[in-house]
Amino acid sequence: MIEEKKKFQEVLNVGLEVIQTRDIDILLERILTKARYLTNADAGSIYIKEGDKLLFRYTQNDTLQNLLLPGKKLIYSTFTVPVNNQSISGYVANTGQVLNIENVYELTDSFPFSFDPSYDRLSGYRTQSVLCFPLKTNTDEVVGVLQLINATNGLGKIVPFQPQDEPFVVHFANNAAIAIERATMTRDIILRMIKMAELRDPSETGAHVNRVSSCSVELYEAWAHSKGIDRAEIEQNRDILKMAAMLHDVGKVAITDLILQKPDRLNNNEFEIMKRHTYMGARLFSHQRSDFDRAAFLVTLNHHEHWDGNGYPGFIDHTTGRPLPGYRGSDGRARGKKHDEIPVFGRIVAICDVFDALSSGRSYKEPWKEDRVLETMVSERGKHFDPEMLDVFLSNLEIVRNIMHLYPETTG
Numbered sequence: 547m548i549e550e551k552k553k554f555q556e557v558l559n560v561g562l563e564v565i566q567t568r569d570i571d572i573l574l575e576r577i578l579t580k581a582r583y584l585t586n587a588d589a590g591s592i593y594i595k596e597g598d599k600l601l602f603r604y605t606q607n608d609t610l611q612n613l614l615l616p617g618k619k620l621i622y623s624t625f626t627v628p629v630n631n632q633s634i635s636g637y638v639a640n641t642g643q644v645l646n647i648e649n650v651y652e653l654t655d656s657f658p659f660s661f662d663p664s665y666d667r668l669s670g671y672r673t674q675s676v677l678c679f680p681l682k683t684n685t686d687e688v689v690g691v692l693q694l695i696n697a698t699n700g701l702g703k704i705v706p707f708q709p710q711d712e713p714f715v716v717h718f719a720n721n722a723a724i725a726i727e728r729a730t731m732t733r734d735i736i737l738r739m740i741k742m743a744e745l746r747d748p749s750e751t752g753a754h755v756n757r758v759s760s761c762s763v764e765l766y767e768a769w770a771h772s773k774g775i776d777r778a779e780i781e782q783n784r785d786i787l788k789m790a791a792m793l794h795d796v797g798k799v800a801i802t803d804l805i806l807q808k809p810d811r812l813n814n815n816e817f818e819i820m821k822r823h824t825y826m827g828a829r830l831f832s833h834q835r836s837d838f839d840r841a842a843f844l845v846t847l848n849h850h851e852h853w854d855g856n857g858y859p860g861f862i863d864h865t866t867g868r869p870l871p872g873y874r875g876s877d878g879r880a881r882g883k884k885h886d887e888i889p890v891f892g893r894i895v896a897i898c899d900v901f902d903a904l905s906s907g908r909s910y911k912e913p914w915k916e917d918r919v920l921e922t923m924v925s926e927r928g929k930h931f932d933p934e935m936l937d938v939f940l941s942n943l944e945i946v947r948n949i950m951h952l953y954p955e956t957t958g
Contacts, residue, residue: 568838569788570729571760574604576781577722578692582606584718585677585711587694588704593627593635594690594726600627600639607695610671617768621948631658634678635691642688644679644716648706677707679716681723689723689730736792743798754902756953759791761898762891764945769894769938782837790841791895794849797827824850825864832864841891848883848892849899852930855884857896885932893932897923897939900930905950916947 567573578592589607593600602625611620629639637659638645647653650661650673666673675697681690694715697707740755763784770780798806801823805816812820827846831839847864851857860880861873869880888896904919914922920940927933939946 567725567785568729568732569785570726570733571604572763572781572785572788573725573729575606577725578604578606581692581694581715581718581722584715585694585707586698587677587707588696588698589671589673590692590694591635592690592692593639595629595639595688596626598629600629600635600691602627603690607669607671610669617771619764619945621944623948624952632660634659634661634676635693638678638680638693639688639691642680642682642686644712645676646707646709646712647676647678649674650676674704675706677712677715679712679719681719681726683720683723683727689726692719692722732789736789739796740792743796751955753953753955754906755792755794757902757949758794758895758898759788760949760953761901761939761946762791762894763788764942764949765894765898765935765939766890768942769890769935772938783841786838786841787845787891787894789838790845790891791898793827793842794845794895794899795823795827796830797823797825797846800826821850821858822867824848824859825862825867828864844889844891845895848889849895851883851888851892851896853884853888853893853932854929855882857882857888857930888932893935897931897936901939901946902950906955 567576574592574594578590581587582590588609589605591605592603594603595601602622605620605622607620614620627633627636629636631637631640634645634647634650637643645659651663653659653661661673661676663673665671673695676693676695677697678691678693680688681692682688694707696704699705737752740752744751766787767780767784770783801820805812805820808816824847828843831843831846834840834843847859851860859867860882861870862868862880863870869875869878873881875881901919901923904914904922905916907913920943923931923936924940927936
Protein backbone atom coordinates (compact mmCIF):
# COMPACT_ATOMS: atom_id res chain seq x y z
CA MET A 547 0.00 0.00 0.00
CA ILE A 548 2.88 2.35 0.90
CA GLU A 549 4.58 1.58 -2.42
CA GLU A 550 1.36 2.35 -4.29
CA LYS A 551 1.01 5.69 -2.50
CA LYS A 552 4.61 6.54 -3.35
CA LYS A 553 4.04 5.62 -6.98
CA PHE A 554 0.85 7.66 -7.17
CA GLN A 555 2.65 10.67 -5.69
CA GLU A 556 5.30 10.34 -8.37
CA VAL A 557 2.55 10.31 -11.01
CA LEU A 558 1.08 13.50 -9.53
CA ASN A 559 4.48 15.18 -9.42
CA VAL A 560 5.40 14.45 -13.03
CA GLY A 561 1.84 15.25 -14.08
CA LEU A 562 2.19 18.74 -12.62
CA GLU A 563 5.48 19.24 -14.47
CA VAL A 564 3.83 18.26 -17.74
CA ILE A 565 0.74 20.42 -17.23
CA GLN A 566 2.94 23.50 -16.72
CA THR A 567 4.50 23.08 -20.19
CA ARG A 568 2.92 25.28 -22.87
CA ASP A 569 4.61 24.54 -26.20
CA ILE A 570 3.28 21.39 -27.87
CA ASP A 571 6.65 20.10 -29.12
CA ILE A 572 8.38 20.59 -25.77
CA LEU A 573 5.34 19.06 -24.10
CA LEU A 574 5.49 15.88 -26.17
CA GLU A 575 9.14 15.46 -25.33
CA ARG A 576 8.47 15.85 -21.62
CA ILE A 577 5.50 13.49 -21.68
CA LEU A 578 7.63 10.77 -23.19
CA THR A 579 10.50 11.44 -20.79
CA LYS A 580 8.26 11.26 -17.72
CA ALA A 581 6.37 8.17 -18.93
CA ARG A 582 9.66 6.36 -19.47
CA TYR A 583 10.77 7.41 -16.01
CA LEU A 584 7.61 5.98 -14.44
CA THR A 585 8.08 2.60 -16.14
CA ASN A 586 11.89 2.46 -16.43
CA ALA A 587 11.57 2.12 -20.21
CA ASP A 588 14.69 2.17 -22.35
CA ALA A 589 12.92 3.79 -25.31
CA GLY A 590 9.61 5.13 -26.51
CA SER A 591 7.70 7.03 -29.15
CA ILE A 592 4.77 9.42 -29.18
CA TYR A 593 2.16 9.88 -31.90
CA ILE A 594 -0.45 12.58 -32.39
CA LYS A 595 -3.80 11.68 -33.95
CA GLU A 596 -4.69 13.72 -37.03
CA GLY A 597 -7.91 12.55 -38.64
CA ASP A 598 -7.64 8.86 -39.48
CA LYS A 599 -3.84 8.78 -39.11
CA LEU A 600 -1.25 8.86 -36.36
CA LEU A 601 1.63 11.27 -36.94
CA PHE A 602 4.93 10.08 -35.47
CA ARG A 603 6.17 13.14 -33.57
CA TYR A 604 8.92 12.21 -31.15
CA THR A 605 11.14 9.35 -30.06
CA GLN A 606 13.72 8.58 -27.40
CA ASN A 607 16.09 5.65 -27.09
CA ASP A 608 18.73 5.47 -24.37
CA THR A 609 20.59 2.57 -25.96
CA LEU A 610 21.01 4.35 -29.30
CA GLN A 611 21.60 7.72 -27.60
CA ASN A 612 24.51 6.29 -25.65
CA LEU A 613 26.23 5.39 -28.92
CA LEU A 614 26.39 9.07 -29.90
CA LEU A 615 28.99 11.65 -28.93
CA PRO A 616 28.13 13.79 -25.87
CA GLY A 617 25.75 16.61 -26.75
CA LYS A 618 24.49 14.94 -29.95
CA LYS A 619 20.87 13.88 -30.45
CA LEU A 620 19.08 11.13 -32.28
CA ILE A 621 17.99 12.07 -35.78
CA TYR A 622 14.62 10.72 -36.89
CA SER A 623 12.08 11.21 -39.65
CA THR A 624 8.34 11.70 -39.30
CA PHE A 625 5.84 9.29 -40.81
CA THR A 626 2.18 8.39 -40.44
CA VAL A 627 0.42 5.22 -39.30
CA PRO A 628 -3.22 4.46 -40.23
CA VAL A 629 -5.65 4.37 -37.32
CA ASN A 630 -6.78 0.77 -37.73
CA ASN A 631 -6.19 -2.60 -36.09
CA GLN A 632 -3.20 -3.65 -38.19
CA SER A 633 -0.38 -2.02 -36.22
CA ILE A 634 0.18 -1.82 -32.46
CA SER A 635 -0.14 1.97 -32.25
CA GLY A 636 -2.99 2.03 -34.78
CA TYR A 637 -4.91 -0.58 -32.77
CA VAL A 638 -4.53 1.39 -29.54
CA ALA A 639 -5.72 4.60 -31.23
CA ASN A 640 -8.62 2.82 -32.88
CA THR A 641 -9.87 0.89 -29.84
CA GLY A 642 -8.72 3.10 -26.97
CA GLN A 643 -7.33 0.01 -25.24
CA VAL A 644 -3.97 -0.47 -23.51
CA LEU A 645 -1.60 -3.10 -24.91
CA ASN A 646 1.06 -4.71 -22.73
CA ILE A 647 3.15 -7.07 -24.87
CA GLU A 648 5.91 -9.18 -23.37
CA ASN A 649 7.73 -9.81 -26.66
CA VAL A 650 6.60 -8.28 -29.95
CA TYR A 651 8.50 -10.91 -31.93
CA GLU A 652 6.33 -13.64 -30.43
CA LEU A 653 2.94 -12.25 -31.47
CA THR A 654 0.70 -14.94 -32.92
CA ASP A 655 -1.84 -14.75 -35.73
CA SER A 656 -4.59 -14.61 -33.12
CA PHE A 657 -3.94 -10.89 -32.73
CA PRO A 658 -5.35 -8.51 -35.35
CA PHE A 659 -2.20 -6.34 -35.18
CA SER A 660 1.42 -7.17 -35.99
CA PHE A 661 4.85 -5.71 -35.25
CA ASP A 662 6.86 -4.03 -38.02
CA PRO A 663 10.55 -4.94 -37.49
CA SER A 664 11.85 -2.58 -40.19
CA TYR A 665 12.96 0.09 -37.69
CA ASP A 666 14.85 -2.53 -35.68
CA ARG A 667 16.64 -3.70 -38.83
CA LEU A 668 17.47 -0.12 -39.82
CA SER A 669 18.75 0.99 -36.43
CA GLY A 670 20.25 -2.22 -35.12
CA TYR A 671 18.00 -1.98 -32.07
CA ARG A 672 16.03 -4.94 -30.69
CA THR A 673 12.49 -4.21 -29.50
CA GLN A 674 11.11 -6.71 -27.01
CA SER A 675 8.55 -5.57 -24.42
CA VAL A 676 6.04 -2.86 -25.34
CA LEU A 677 3.48 -0.92 -23.33
CA CYS A 678 1.24 1.11 -25.61
CA PHE A 679 -1.63 3.22 -24.37
CA PRO A 680 -3.95 5.92 -25.69
CA LEU A 681 -3.84 9.58 -24.68
CA LYS A 682 -7.48 10.41 -23.89
CA THR A 683 -9.13 13.71 -22.98
CA ASN A 684 -11.94 14.19 -20.46
CA THR A 685 -14.44 13.50 -23.23
CA ASP A 686 -12.77 10.14 -23.94
CA GLU A 687 -11.34 11.42 -27.24
CA VAL A 688 -8.03 9.84 -28.26
CA VAL A 689 -5.60 12.63 -29.19
CA GLY A 690 -2.49 10.49 -29.42
CA VAL A 691 -0.67 7.30 -28.56
CA LEU A 692 2.31 6.74 -26.28
CA GLN A 693 4.40 3.64 -26.91
CA LEU A 694 7.00 2.60 -24.34
CA ILE A 695 9.65 0.08 -25.33
CA ASN A 696 11.81 -2.37 -23.38
CA ALA A 697 11.23 -2.05 -19.66
CA THR A 698 14.45 -2.69 -17.74
CA ASN A 699 15.18 -3.92 -14.23
CA GLY A 700 17.82 -2.57 -11.86
CA LEU A 701 20.52 -4.49 -13.70
CA GLY A 702 19.63 -3.13 -17.13
CA LYS A 703 18.04 -6.39 -18.30
CA ILE A 704 14.95 -6.13 -20.51
CA VAL A 705 11.83 -7.35 -18.72
CA PRO A 706 8.05 -7.17 -19.32
CA PHE A 707 6.21 -4.02 -18.25
CA GLN A 708 4.54 -4.60 -14.89
CA PRO A 709 0.72 -4.87 -15.05
CA GLN A 710 0.43 -3.11 -11.68
CA ASP A 711 2.03 -0.01 -13.25
CA GLU A 712 -0.67 0.31 -15.90
CA PRO A 713 -3.22 2.25 -13.77
CA PHE A 714 -0.58 4.81 -12.82
CA VAL A 715 0.56 5.25 -16.40
CA VAL A 716 -3.02 5.55 -17.65
CA HIS A 717 -3.74 8.24 -15.05
CA PHE A 718 -0.63 10.12 -16.17
CA ALA A 719 -1.65 9.65 -19.81
CA ASN A 720 -5.06 11.19 -19.19
CA ASN A 721 -3.47 14.28 -17.64
CA ALA A 722 -0.99 14.40 -20.52
CA ALA A 723 -3.83 14.28 -23.05
CA ILE A 724 -5.48 17.29 -21.44
CA ALA A 725 -2.16 19.15 -21.55
CA ILE A 726 -1.77 18.22 -25.22
CA GLU A 727 -5.24 19.54 -25.98
CA ARG A 728 -4.46 22.83 -24.25
CA ALA A 729 -1.01 23.18 -25.85
CA THR A 730 -2.47 22.43 -29.27
CA MET A 731 -4.94 25.28 -28.79
CA THR A 732 -2.07 27.59 -27.82
CA ARG A 733 -0.10 26.55 -30.90
CA ASP A 734 -3.17 27.08 -33.09
CA ILE A 735 -3.59 30.63 -31.75
CA ILE A 736 0.06 31.40 -32.50
CA LEU A 737 -0.23 29.92 -35.98
CA ARG A 738 -3.31 32.04 -36.65
CA MET A 739 -1.29 35.13 -35.80
CA ILE A 740 1.41 33.92 -38.16
CA LYS A 741 -1.21 33.19 -40.81
CA MET A 742 -2.26 36.83 -40.60
CA ALA A 743 1.35 37.84 -41.21
CA GLU A 744 1.55 35.33 -44.07
CA LEU A 745 -1.45 36.95 -45.76
CA ARG A 746 0.60 40.15 -45.82
CA ASP A 747 4.10 38.69 -46.31
CA PRO A 748 4.30 35.46 -48.39
CA SER A 749 7.72 34.64 -46.91
CA GLU A 750 6.33 34.46 -43.37
CA THR A 751 5.03 30.88 -43.56
CA GLY A 752 4.16 28.34 -40.91
CA ALA A 753 7.03 26.16 -42.12
CA HIS A 754 9.48 29.05 -41.79
CA VAL A 755 8.51 29.89 -38.22
CA ASN A 756 8.52 26.21 -37.21
CA ARG A 757 12.03 25.82 -38.59
CA VAL A 758 13.31 29.00 -36.97
CA SER A 759 11.74 28.21 -33.59
CA SER A 760 12.87 24.57 -33.59
CA CYS A 761 16.43 25.52 -34.54
CA SER A 762 16.40 28.25 -31.88
CA VAL A 763 15.48 25.75 -29.16
CA GLU A 764 18.20 23.33 -30.23
CA LEU A 765 20.79 26.12 -30.39
CA TYR A 766 19.78 27.45 -26.98
CA GLU A 767 19.95 24.01 -25.38
CA ALA A 768 23.41 23.26 -26.80
CA TRP A 769 24.73 26.72 -25.87
CA ALA A 770 23.22 26.64 -22.36
CA HIS A 771 24.62 23.16 -21.76
CA SER A 772 28.10 24.39 -22.72
CA LYS A 773 27.70 27.22 -20.21
CA GLY A 774 26.76 24.86 -17.39
CA ILE A 775 23.30 26.37 -16.97
CA ASP A 776 21.03 24.44 -14.61
CA ARG A 777 18.88 21.84 -16.37
CA ALA A 778 15.65 23.12 -14.82
CA GLU A 779 16.36 26.62 -16.15
CA ILE A 780 17.17 25.20 -19.58
CA GLU A 781 13.87 23.31 -19.70
CA GLN A 782 11.86 26.36 -18.68
CA ASN A 783 13.58 28.56 -21.27
CA ARG A 784 13.16 26.01 -24.05
CA ASP A 785 9.42 26.09 -23.50
CA ILE A 786 9.04 29.87 -23.71
CA LEU A 787 11.66 30.35 -26.45
CA LYS A 788 9.91 27.89 -28.75
CA MET A 789 6.73 29.95 -28.77
CA ALA A 790 8.44 33.35 -28.71
CA ALA A 791 10.68 32.51 -31.67
CA MET A 792 7.65 31.60 -33.77
CA LEU A 793 6.48 35.21 -33.42
CA HIS A 794 9.78 36.90 -34.30
CA ASP A 795 8.35 38.70 -37.37
CA VAL A 796 4.75 39.19 -36.23
CA GLY A 797 5.28 42.97 -36.35
CA LYS A 798 5.19 42.77 -40.14
CA VAL A 799 1.41 42.97 -39.95
CA ALA A 800 1.94 46.70 -39.37
CA ILE A 801 3.98 47.17 -42.58
CA THR A 802 2.32 48.23 -45.84
CA ASP A 803 1.67 45.63 -48.56
CA LEU A 804 3.57 47.80 -51.04
CA ILE A 805 6.73 46.87 -49.16
CA LEU A 806 5.92 43.37 -47.90
CA GLN A 807 4.81 42.10 -51.29
CA LYS A 808 7.32 43.96 -53.44
CA PRO A 809 8.83 41.40 -55.87
CA ASP A 810 12.25 43.11 -55.91
CA ARG A 811 14.74 44.14 -53.26
CA LEU A 812 13.74 47.09 -51.11
CA ASN A 813 15.32 50.50 -51.64
CA ASN A 814 16.80 52.41 -48.70
CA ASN A 815 13.60 54.24 -47.79
CA GLU A 816 11.53 51.06 -47.98
CA PHE A 817 14.05 49.19 -45.85
CA GLU A 818 13.85 51.89 -43.18
CA ILE A 819 10.10 51.34 -43.03
CA MET A 820 10.56 47.57 -42.91
CA LYS A 821 12.82 47.94 -39.87
CA ARG A 822 9.83 49.14 -37.89
CA HIS A 823 8.45 45.60 -37.68
CA THR A 824 10.82 44.94 -34.77
CA TYR A 825 9.36 47.44 -32.35
CA MET A 826 5.87 47.13 -33.84
CA GLY A 827 5.98 43.45 -32.90
CA ALA A 828 7.38 44.25 -29.45
CA ARG A 829 4.43 46.53 -28.78
CA LEU A 830 2.14 43.49 -28.87
CA PHE A 831 3.92 42.19 -25.76
CA SER A 832 4.40 45.49 -23.91
CA HIS A 833 2.07 44.51 -21.05
CA GLN A 834 4.07 41.56 -19.81
CA ARG A 835 1.95 39.28 -17.67
CA SER A 836 4.10 36.17 -18.13
CA ASP A 837 7.60 34.96 -18.94
CA PHE A 838 6.32 34.20 -22.44
CA ASP A 839 5.32 37.84 -22.96
CA ARG A 840 8.78 38.89 -21.83
CA ALA A 841 10.50 36.41 -24.14
CA ALA A 842 8.35 37.37 -27.14
CA PHE A 843 9.09 41.05 -26.45
CA LEU A 844 12.84 40.40 -26.42
CA VAL A 845 12.79 38.26 -29.56
CA THR A 846 10.65 40.57 -31.71
CA LEU A 847 12.64 43.64 -30.70
CA ASN A 848 16.17 42.22 -30.88
CA HIS A 849 16.41 39.56 -33.58
CA HIS A 850 17.90 42.02 -36.11
CA GLU A 851 20.60 43.41 -33.81
CA HIS A 852 24.20 42.66 -34.85
CA TRP A 853 27.02 41.54 -32.62
CA ASP A 854 29.18 44.47 -33.83
CA GLY A 855 26.46 47.06 -33.17
CA ASN A 856 25.44 47.63 -36.80
CA GLY A 857 21.98 46.09 -36.57
CA TYR A 858 18.60 47.59 -35.74
CA PRO A 859 16.48 49.00 -34.15
CA GLY A 860 19.02 49.64 -31.38
CA PHE A 861 18.32 51.47 -28.13
CA ILE A 862 14.86 52.85 -28.83
CA ASP A 863 11.63 53.54 -27.06
CA HIS A 864 9.53 50.76 -28.56
CA THR A 865 6.35 52.76 -28.08
CA THR A 866 7.55 55.63 -30.30
CA GLY A 867 10.47 54.22 -32.30
CA ARG A 868 12.66 57.13 -31.17
CA PRO A 869 16.18 56.76 -29.72
CA LEU A 870 16.41 56.49 -25.95
CA PRO A 871 18.03 59.47 -24.19
CA GLY A 872 21.80 59.16 -24.33
CA TYR A 873 21.77 56.57 -27.11
CA ARG A 874 21.46 58.80 -30.16
CA GLY A 875 24.37 58.53 -32.59
CA SER A 876 26.00 61.29 -34.64
CA ASP A 877 23.61 60.50 -37.49
CA GLY A 878 20.63 61.09 -35.21
CA ARG A 879 19.67 57.42 -35.11
CA ALA A 880 19.60 55.09 -32.14
CA ARG A 881 22.88 53.35 -31.38
CA GLY A 882 22.73 49.66 -32.21
CA LYS A 883 23.06 47.12 -29.43
CA LYS A 884 26.23 45.05 -29.46
CA HIS A 885 27.75 42.03 -27.76
CA ASP A 886 26.01 41.16 -24.49
CA GLU A 887 23.75 44.21 -24.78
CA ILE A 888 21.74 41.98 -27.13
CA PRO A 889 19.60 39.51 -25.14
CA VAL A 890 20.52 35.84 -25.57
CA PHE A 891 17.19 35.00 -27.21
CA GLY A 892 17.72 37.77 -29.77
CA ARG A 893 21.20 36.49 -30.66
CA ILE A 894 19.89 32.96 -31.05
CA VAL A 895 16.92 33.79 -33.27
CA ALA A 896 19.15 36.06 -35.41
CA ILE A 897 21.29 33.08 -36.42
CA CYS A 898 18.40 30.70 -37.06
CA ASP A 899 16.34 33.28 -38.96
CA VAL A 900 19.18 34.20 -41.31
CA PHE A 901 20.09 30.57 -41.95
CA ASP A 902 16.50 29.75 -42.90
CA ALA A 903 16.02 32.91 -44.96
CA LEU A 904 19.14 32.24 -47.03
CA SER A 905 18.24 28.56 -47.41
CA SER A 906 14.71 29.39 -48.59
CA GLY A 907 13.39 30.90 -51.79
CA ARG A 908 12.09 34.45 -51.86
CA SER A 909 10.30 36.49 -54.53
CA TYR A 910 13.62 38.11 -55.40
CA LYS A 911 15.95 35.10 -55.07
CA GLU A 912 16.25 31.33 -55.37
CA PRO A 913 17.16 29.26 -52.28
CA TRP A 914 20.90 29.14 -51.71
CA LYS A 915 22.81 25.89 -51.48
CA GLU A 916 24.01 25.02 -48.02
CA ASP A 917 27.72 25.61 -48.72
CA ARG A 918 26.99 29.17 -49.85
CA VAL A 919 24.77 29.79 -46.81
CA LEU A 920 27.45 28.54 -44.42
CA GLU A 921 30.22 30.48 -46.15
CA THR A 922 28.18 33.67 -45.83
CA MET A 923 27.35 33.07 -42.18
CA VAL A 924 30.94 32.25 -41.25
CA SER A 925 32.02 35.51 -42.90
CA GLU A 926 29.63 37.30 -40.53
CA ARG A 927 31.09 35.67 -37.42
CA GLY A 928 31.83 38.44 -34.93
CA LYS A 929 30.04 40.97 -37.14
CA HIS A 930 26.38 40.01 -37.57
CA PHE A 931 26.53 37.00 -35.27
CA ASP A 932 27.72 36.22 -31.77
CA PRO A 933 30.88 34.21 -32.63
CA GLU A 934 30.51 31.73 -29.77
CA MET A 935 26.83 31.18 -30.54
CA LEU A 936 27.53 30.69 -34.24
CA ASP A 937 30.20 28.07 -33.45
CA VAL A 938 27.64 26.11 -31.42
CA PHE A 939 25.14 26.37 -34.29
CA LEU A 940 27.68 25.09 -36.82
CA SER A 941 28.61 22.17 -34.56
CA ASN A 942 24.95 21.03 -34.58
CA LEU A 943 24.24 21.21 -38.31
CA GLU A 944 23.00 17.63 -38.46
CA ILE A 945 20.09 18.53 -36.17
CA VAL A 946 19.44 21.72 -38.15
CA ARG A 947 19.28 19.77 -41.42
CA ASN A 948 16.79 17.36 -39.88
CA ILE A 949 14.58 20.25 -38.76
CA MET A 950 14.66 21.67 -42.30
CA HIS A 951 13.47 18.25 -43.51
CA LEU A 952 10.73 17.99 -40.86
CA TYR A 953 9.12 21.31 -41.88
CA PRO A 954 9.25 21.62 -45.69
CA GLU A 955 7.47 24.39 -47.52
CA THR A 956 4.12 23.31 -48.93
CA THR A 957 2.62 24.43 -52.21
CA GLY A 958 -0.94 24.74 -53.45
